[in-house]
Amino acid sequence: MSLADRTPPTHEEYESYRERFSNWGRWGDDDRLGTLNHITPEVRRHALTLPREGRSISLSLVISTDPRSSMVSGFEQEMRVGPSSSGDRISINFHGWTVTHLDALCHIFAAPENALYNGRPTSDVTIEGAGSGSVEPYHDGIVTRGVLYDVPRHRGTDFVTIDAPVHGWELADIAAAQGVEPMPGDAVIVRSGANAFYASRPEFEMGMFNEMPGVHATAIEFLYDHDAALLVWDLLDAGQQDLGYGLPRPDGDAVKVPIHEIVIPYMGMPLLDNANLDDLADACAESGRYEFLLMVAPLRVRGGTGSPVNPIAVI
Template identity: 30%
Template sequence: MATKRWKLKPKGSNWGEFGEDDQLGRLNLITPEKVRQGIAEVREGRTFCLSLPLDRPGGNALNPRRHPPVLRPTLRGEAVNFLASDGAAPDVLCDDLVIMHLQYSTQWDAFSHVGGRFDVDGDGVDEHVFYNGFRAGQDITGPSDPQDAGVRSGMKGESTSRAAKLGVENAAVHGMQGRAVMIDLRAHLGDGRTYVGYDELMRVMEADGVEVEQGDMACFHTGFGQRILDMAAPDEDVLHNACAVLNGRDGKLLQWITDSGVSALISDNYAVEGLPAQPCDHDHEMCSNLPLHEHCLFKNGIPLGELWHLTPLAEYLRAEGRTRFLLTAPPLRLPGAVGSPVTPIATV
């Protein structure tokens, strides 16, 4: 199926499956029926907040390009608009702003977060493209001058980059609410660094009787979020060498993601997949540094949730002999953003 944007599509991709202009990808599988299935999992009405405090993991040892949020008061004329009173009324007012790296803490990755170089025109020249063939420089734009990037003094809120297509706001409008399934890797693998491929994943799921059906959101509990909360200060060894990660190089695992019909992958670790990725198993073509991101975001329109706080929920579900729950997790409706903080709520 050729479209106005591409004649060829990457091997293993689902481009065009939901229409040539689709921006929701597998989120199309979170249907009203899937929402009702999630609601049917609610027995007690008990809720779990699945977000870390948004100033965690702390520092920038996990990713040197991302820093904790900065809260500042707004201005009231030339005065600080915090604990402010005009003296003529009893009101005391506080108003603030935040400078925030959107993917610093608990987050969703949008499809515009990771694209690829691929010859979509069939002319022998690779283009920079994203899910469903949307183009860099046309649909996803940004500055080339470092002066127009990062945080600098005197910022007045101007926008220099924008995902006119595939921005995170599409997921916000869709709702991001439905049935989710907990896969408890920590319970079987502990807190050591383990690259989890298809075979290991199937053993865990079989041992716990976990079933993932089309449209479900899959949550992988590794304990990493809890390790972050338990640290008094960021420990680089823990941040880079603890807990289970999915092995994005495992072709059988990627095929399971495709075949399962899963609508989103979520983990409490840094990137869902292991970074650095395992060595590439072939030399005749380029290998992505982020193979699971490539498979999910670029090829199949499957959003990734990272750095969630899953341990209390996972422990509750295990004690109750359950694996499914209602998940409500819309990102910010921030037009053009390639990722977003999120405060997910699980209801059981």
């Protein structure tokens, strides 16, 4: 399988991704940034030259007490209102399908090796926090070129359906159609039309044990070959589906989150899940420009497995 022949991988080929697309040792045995190493000072300086209008756009969903799926955020907001001031205390379980968040490299383990990214032992992660692979090393922020891959607009549809996931070769086609050349250090931003999909299916339950629309594992090769730094997406892994769409294992089970399982622990790529990309898509279509400055500032949580974020695109 390769992007050139436009063929999804077999199970055996998918399993080979663990070695084929591994970055273990690429930036040294003590590396904690993974693919964010592709964001060099030169990449940041170039990104800062991209805004033309000076308009900033949030890529975050609203956090509220009204979760849209069974994978609830557990968001709680305790208000304190006094005679002359107010405050609140919030609690949130941000991993899942309802909150815009960043996955750190300790979030998914390398299963056969029982290891974290770069071969660190999973014992580094305890109830006290993650000693390796946490979100804390990203405290200086992620500042780079963002490139929007607007799949529904390219297809002429409202959203990506379960039976037609986004393949890596389609991302290459979209880049060519948009006149954008992928560059090292890019944030690859894949819009699948999540808001329209969920609006059309109000009873749809998201989760790794259900068939999910989204991005196919063939996108992993695209990310690796172009030295992408970050994947930002509104619909996540296309998982739990039949051969050709999902990736069943020999025992008949399916790979539940096929992109998460490779890019986090092996490639060392953080994932920015559940982005809200509709406003950005409209702005890019209006201007005809699909590259822009992207800024992401995760919370500086020592030992954290990730962070809720409000990514900002500046066009």
